[in-house]
Amino acid sequence: MSRLLSRILLLAAGLGLSSCSGGSVVVRGEGLDVSALPADIRTDYGVFAQRCSKCHSLTRALNSGISDDHYWALYVERMRRQPASGITTDDVPVVLRFLHYYSVEVERARERAKTAGLPTRGDL
Numbered sequence: 001m002s003r004l005l006s007r008i009l010l011l012a013a014g015l016g017l018s019s020c021s022g023g024s025v026v027v028r029g030e031g032l033d034v035s036a037l038p039a040d041i042r043t044d045y046g047v048f049a050q051r052c053s054k055c056h057s058l059t060r061a062l063n064s065g066i067s068d069d070h071y072w073a074l075y076v077e078r079m080r081r082q083p084a085s086g087i088t089t090d091d092v093p094v095v096l097r098f099l100h101y102y103s104v105e106v107e108r109a110r111e112r113a114k115t116a117g118l119p120t121r122g123d124l
């Protein structure tokens with residue numbers, strides 16, 4: 001799943017398609033390529049990367065397939081309540097803001113791949 005998602009995103013980026021939207025997400029190793037993120041999202045991503053990598057890899061969240069703000073809110077709350085999560089209530093809106101941005105960008109990349117006639121996750 002993770003390899004497939006990064007392939008889709010890299011293909012979209014490779015075709016120069018990501019430049020259309022003004023934003024993009026590029027999966028690099030464990031997380032995202034920070035330099036590809038808009039400046040205001042980078043700080044949010046930093047909090048997400050710190051708080052959500054304590055017990056599992058970031059890809060667990062990034063490749064979960066969750067794209068709905070409501071479900072993100074439920075998951076982040078569930079993670080926050082884990083013993084010694086280190087996630088504060090102040091972190092929650094910041095993490096959710098990043099996850100919203102991420103979900104929208106993944107959906108855009110998927111649309112771009114579809115428009116370009118490339119196979120999307122649903123086809124494979």
Ligand code: HEC
Pocket residue numbers: 051052053054055056060061064066075076078079080082083084085086087095
């Ligand atoms: C204290 C440890 C801990 C922290 C911190 C943590 N997680 Fe988790 N996470 C878990 C455990 C344990 C599971 C597996 C059990 C479960 O689903 O509740 C999990 C599962 C998940 C899943 C489900 C993946 C799947 O395969 O269904 C998602 C999504 C997720 N975490 C996102 C996050 C996000 C986003 C953050 C940061 C806000 C975060 N996690 C921080 C422990 C943690």
